[in-house]
Amino acid sequence: MSEKVLMKGNEAIAEAAIMAGCRHYFGYPITPQTEIAAYMAKRMPKIDGVFLQAESEIAAINMVIGVAATGKRVMTSSSSPGISLKSEGLSYLAGCDLPALVVNVQRGGPGLGGIQPSQSDYWQATKASGHGDFRRIVLAPASVQEMVSLTFKGFDLADKYRMTSMLLADGTIGQMMEPVSLDMGEVTQYDKSWALTGTGRQRKPNIVNSLFLKPEELEQTNFERYDRYAQIEKNEVMYEEYMMDDAEYCVVAFGIASRVSKNVINEARKKGIKVGLIRPITLWPFPKDALLKAADKCKAFVSVELSMGQMIDDIELSIRCKKPVLLCNRVGGMIPTPQDVMNAVEEAVKIGG
């Protein structure tokens, strides 16, 4: 008897969230992530959970704030334009130090864009997801199995650091079907003594709030929050290295772009090109140290993205512009072809020498 099931990436997120203890899901349909809501609609009533199709993305994220304040695991999901609508709520989640998991299965943009896959919300996810000074943990799955493991991880990190995690997938990983194991072991319980659970007149009320009347207090809250962010940058960086041991050229890619890149790296190796891959799994915190280390031995980098070139900024910053970084990209719902990536690798060889 096989332990595995065959799942769509979006279904895997939903089932993994349920297994991680999430019993509250608020969402609004948008392609290419609607299967998450559809799956939750079928499953939640059977396990005494709450599935609610909100009247809008804005309503959904505010419902998330409400449940998160009670210390329960809660999730919302959307795709690019819908995440833009949620951005005010995302800032409030940060300002209130609330744990939640927000899923973005990206599609092409800007504007209404299209329904085909994209990674062009990298900047939005890692840098500018709402107003004010704040960070968010951003996890980038590259397989349906990672939709499961990173959904778990996202909830854990959110609880551990009292902040929002984002699962930043692309439409292809959301729609593709792969065999997965759902066995993730026990769910870790975190201290939630801050949560609004009713005092029973036994203790002082907890307060969850993002308004501070005194600027000194607001400043101090920001400082403390950034101390926590520093811990995350130190302890929670995740990435995968593929054929980097002897690599002279380094491809950097996440999500579906990393899967295309792996095939190309195998082909390039057959041609004698010593190329490897660094795949960031956490986009924030970004694997800066791994890249800087690679810059010592690699002659050139290639950033493969489904965007006009967003992650490339972080690569250049990480390696302090020590080596050239080429961009290999397709946008608008297109995925870089193996030939696109091979051409970029060969160009890197020319430039890197």
Added chain:
Amino acid sequence: MDFKRVALFSGHYGSGKTNIAVNYALYLRSFGKEVTVADLDMVNPYFRTKDSSDVLEKEGIRIISSQFANTNLDIPALPAEAYAVVQDKSRSAVIDVGGDDAGAVALGRYVPYILEENDYDMFFVINKFRPLTGTAQETVQVLREIEYAAKLPFTAIINNSNLGHLTTAEDVLESQKYAEEVAELTGLDVRYTTVKEDLAPSLTGKIENLFKLKLHVYQTWSTV
């Protein structure tokens, strides 16, 4: 071989309808039949029949799909020419229906023609390795929901139980019990058990009515 003129493929979301429909169309063609494939899937945005249009058209198979399939638009519109599959009785028709009851709703406008002609097979595609259809009981529930939405009764089952690239011969053998349970609960016969081409040799003789499947869409990304 005696085939019904119209073959419809319906079932749970992600049960494998599209791939089977494409393979079935090629199978019919190998008997010299004139074949039209209609993609009536209004619920699945990616990985559609149209992805296989090259291989189908090369074999002289006509393909009808929404002009919006594989575009950036999310419009559940069906092309007027889709009526050809029910009205042009000179050609065999293979109809790829969208998943679940939501996808089967699209059949409504064609069903009166199909029932009147009464020369059809409505295949219920099942995969025990999919979530929400892991047991025979759950699977039959999906079947009832689809029949209610489609207003068309199923005539046979296709057991497409698989785990993608990890499928073993044992998985397929093991799934037979599940398929037989579904058959017993519904009174339908298991018309075919599908299997990836490479597993066929190890299952030949062990399973009746084995239907070999080939993946016609080239995948540019690595297998995990």
